[in-house]
Amino acid sequence: AQSVTQPDIHITVSEGASLELRCNYSYGATPYLFWYVQSPGQGLQLLLKYFSGDTLVQGIKGFEAEFKRSQSSFNLRKPSVHWSDAAEYFCAVGVSGGYQKVTFGTGTKLQVIP
Amino acid sequence: SQTIHQWPATLVQPVGSPLSLECTVEGTSNPNLYWYRQAAGRGLQLLFYSVGIGQISSEVPQNLSASRPQDRQFILSSKKLLLSDSGFYLCAWINIERVSDNEQFFGPGTRLTVL
Numbered sequence: 315a316q317s318v319t320q321p322d323i324h325i326t327v328s329e330g331a332s333l334e335l336r337c338n339y340s341y342g343a344t345p346y347l348f349w350y351v352q353s354p355g356q357g358l359q360l361l362l363k364y365f366s367g368d369t370l371v372q373g374i375k376g377f378e379a380e381f382k383r384s385q386s387s388f389n390l391r392k393p394s395v396h397w398s399d400a401a402e403y404f405c406a407v408g409v410s411g412g413y414q415k416v417t418f419g420t421g422t423k424l425q426v427i428p
Numbered sequence: 429s430q431t432i433h434q435w436p437a438t439l440v441q442p443v444g445s446p447l448s449l450e451c452t453v454e455g456t457s458n459p460n461l462y463w464y465r466q467a468a469g470r471g472l473q474l475l476f477y478s479v480g481i482g483q484i485s486s487e488v489p490q491n492l493s494a495s496r497p498q499d500r501q502f503i504l505s506s507k508k509l510l511l512s513d514s515g516f517y518l519c520a521w522i523n524i525e526r527v528s529d530n531e532q533f534f535g536p537g538t539r540l541t542v543l
Contacts, residue, residue, distance in 0.1 A: 348531070357518055357534035358472075404471065416532055418464075420471035 316341040316407045320419035327395050328427050335390040335422050337405030346408035347388040348416070349379055353401045361403075364388065375399070400426045430455035434519050434535040441542055447492075447506040449538050451519030454500065459521040461502040462532065463494055466516040478502060479524075514542045 317340045327333055339345055346365050350358040362373025369381040379390045388405060402423045408416040431454045441447060453459055463475040474487045476494035484494050491510060495503045502519060519535040 350534075355516075355537070355539065357536045358520075358532075359534075360531060363531060415474070415477075417474075418472040 316345065316409055316415075316417050318405050318407050318417055318419035320403075320405055320422050322422045323420070324423045324425070326425040326427060329397050330394050333390075333392045333395045333399070333424070335403050335405075335424070337388045337390065337419060338386050339388060339405070339407045340386065341407055341409070344383075346416075347379075347381060348406040348408065349373065349377070349388075349390050350404045350406060350418075351375075351401050352404065352421075358404065361390070395424075395426055397426045397428070400424055430521075430523070430533065432519060432521060432533060432535040434517075434538050436538060437536065438539045439541070441509050441540065443511055443542055444508045447504070447509050447513070447540070449504040449517055449540075451502040451504075451535055452500055453502075453521050456500070456521070456523055458499060458524060460524055461496065462520040462522075463502065463504050464518040464520065466518060466537075467514075472518065476504070509542045511542050514540055516540075 319338045321336055348363045349361040351361050352358045361377050362371045362379055364371045364381045371379050377390060377392050379388055381388050402421045404421045405419040406416050433452050435450055461478045464472040465475055466472050476484055476486055478484050478496045481496055481499055492506050517538045517540060520532040522532055
């Protein structure tokens with residue numbers, strides 16, 4: 315069975331600073347990988363996804379993520395954080411076939427300070 | 429375009445009372461549907477999924493149940509709520525015509541507090 319680990323529960327960065335959120339997955343084959351963002355009291359919005367091809371994936375809101383098979387990682391990055399990026403971020407791994415099960419990590423809460 | 433609705437948005441219920449949360453999807457046909465629960469600091473836990481009308485699969489044993497009476501309607505129920513049922517409940521769907529995408533679209537969620 316697949317699993318996802320987000321080792322950082324909470325991260326604080328200054329506005330304008332760069333950001334990297336870590337994600338490690340466990341799955342026997344090439345996974346489908348996702349990053350979602352959740353604002354307080356809201357549903358989840360997809361930032362970006364990786365299925366195959368180029369290992370550097372561009373998403374919305376200036377985010378990108380890099381798939382590194384050798385490290386089983388899919389870290390999310392942004393070169394300059396804005397105050398509006400404060401939210402909770404979830405990494406997820408998907409498995410095609412059957413009912414397309416998606417397993418989520420426990421999330422990383424991002425705080426942005428002025 | 430497709431949209432997903434959940435209601436109510438918030439709910440406060442006493443222990444032992446029944447529960448009914450509703451999720452509806454518009455603008456698509458025959459979606460896969462999912463119910464998740466999000467408890468503080470625990471990420472998203474998949475509760476139920478459905479690949480068609482009347483077809484429900486449960487991921488974890490619990491006192492909740494789900495039903496899919498119509499193609500685009502997914503209901504989460506309980507006969508008697510427990511304190512541990514408190515949480516944020518999210519409905520999601522996948523467009524099976526784009527199944528290779530595997531992308532789930534989420535509703536706005538329902539905040540349930542059991543007192």
